[in-house]
Amino acid sequence: IYMYGAELAKSPAGQIGAGLGQTTSTGTISLIPPTLSITETGQEETLDGVRFVFQLTPGTEAPAEMNFFLPERRALCMAENATHNLHNILTLRGALVRDPRVWARYLTEAIELFATDSDVLFASHHWPTWGTAELTEFLSQQRDLYSYLHDQTLRLLNQGYTGPEIAERIQMPPALDDAWHTHGYYGSVSHNVKAVYQRYMGWFDGNPAHLWELPPEESAKKHVEFMGGAAEILPKAKSALEAGELRWAAQVLNYVVFADPGNGDARELLAEVYDRLGHGSENGTWRNFYLQGAAELRGNKAQASLDSASPDVVAALTLAQVFDSIAIRVDGPRAWDARVTIDWKFTDLDEEIRLRLANGVLVQTRNHDNTPADLTVTLTKPQLLQLVATGSLDGLQVDGDRQALATLVGLLDTGDRDFDIVTP
Incomplete structure (x- = not known):
């Protein structure tokens, strides 16, 4: 609901996409147990007269994933391992943290195994890339993208920076930044860098102040009390909003809402902040999270309609x-x-x-x-x-x-x- 904005109005001010695709399916979720197992890279199978060559890529976009090559058609399917955007190292909806180091290595392997014999590359969600040289460059840039995020996060981690600090400091190489398929329409540099940090270091950054913090509701009440109460905070938060300090306004107003969920002025002001953050987001999932949050603050709470346990x-x-x-x-x-x-x-x-x-x-x-x-x-x-x-x-x-x-x-x-x- 939050990540894909499934319950938001389809409009310029609402849901316009999810970065990787449009939105979730409204159909019934099903699952057909496999009758044939792919157990090794290089395994060949002929399915309905079409020859497939498989490459196993566990630990990339999913714990179990694979690419496949169609030799007679010189076509390479990269599943979700190379799409026309930066994918998620950790999806915002929640999952195990993926391994960008392994991800990059499997992209290198795909180049070595299949690129020179391919005329077209396609993926599960996205349109094709035509031409051997073009698809090789595409795969190489995707590989360098995940490698860079991994390696630079660890470099800065070893200098003592935490995940949020690394996300603010990291700079992407111009050659990658100029390739629009590396942009964060679905994953983002910010939350992917934090995910790499989490994979290696966990949730605790070593600062004792963060070891045993109060839970959100209790913390919010004490923050609001320390800051002089909601009546003191709201005018300052509005000034921060008008000054474009949206992240700070969101943080402060979230304290007020968690301390007093019935404060309508705080809810509406925070919803305005979320609107602006959402409309300013390049990332589709960030936009949806912000706009769905704004909708709920205004009383339009979405109801989960999709049943995954069919x-x-x-x-x-x-x-x-x-x-x-x-x-x-x-x-x-x-x-x-x-x-x-x-x-x-x-x-x-x-x-x-x-x-x-x-x-x-x-x-x-x-x-x-x-x-x-x-x-x-x-x-x-x-x-x-x-x-x-x-x-x-x-x-x-x-x-x-x-x-x-x-x-x-x-x-x-x-x-x-x-x-x-x-x-x-």
Whole structure:
């Protein structure tokens, strides 16, 4: 919602794109389990009469990713590893930090493997680059882009600068800055540099003042009190806005809103700041974050409408993944004193898994002792998925205390898809 601006009005003052593409799909998310695994670079497969040569690129834009080459068509697909913009080292929607060093090395490998034999390069989201010389230059500049961000971040890190400080100091080479496909329409130099710092150093910058800070709401209330209250802050924040000090105005007004979410003047003034920051952003995702934040401050809160846990996606999960998805829903404090053991016997997969709840943790194991479980359920994987959806044991072969499952289900939390972001 925030990153892609899916709920914003499509207008010059609203959502005009997301940098990498237009916006998110409104269709149903699905997943087809693979029937053929690509396990090594250079692997060749013929699919529907077309010969593919694959290059594995794990740890680049995604933990598992690959490029492929079509020899007879002299066409090279770079997946999301070389697009017509600077991609994300860490996506603003949240993910594991990617490795720009490995990313750059795989781009070098792609040049060495395929460039001279290619007439056209294309990517998952973007238009083609035509010509061997042109696509080679494109790949080389993309490679140098990620290498530069990685290496210069570490150089400045070793001089004692923190992520935010490096983001303010780093300067891009003119040759890269002049190539418009290296610009931050999707990723940005600013948040990518901070991501590289995070990958190596984590969230803590070494300053003891940042080791145990107050949480945002409590910190905001004390900041506002120290600054003389909202009545003193708002005129100064308005002056900062009028002077173009937008980043500072946003920081100060955020304190006021978090200290008193009902302060309508503070909310509207902060929304104006976000409007200006959004409309001034080259980066599509930055624009969307700012404008969605402004909309919510004005009472237009977006509702999450896309369900990523569609039946097809859930059906494609392994048993371990299904039980992992249950484990992260356990409400730890409520489950501290609960003790539940359930054995699951899958007749279609010839597998047995024991779930044990203790100390607020749901653990799964395939190798357990001979101690009896509170409940044993014999079923198939499709029946498990139905059980997860309904919580009902009806129609299943059950041995033991049915209340064991009810206890476990009663300790599961339901996530809030519409939690607040710009207010506490």
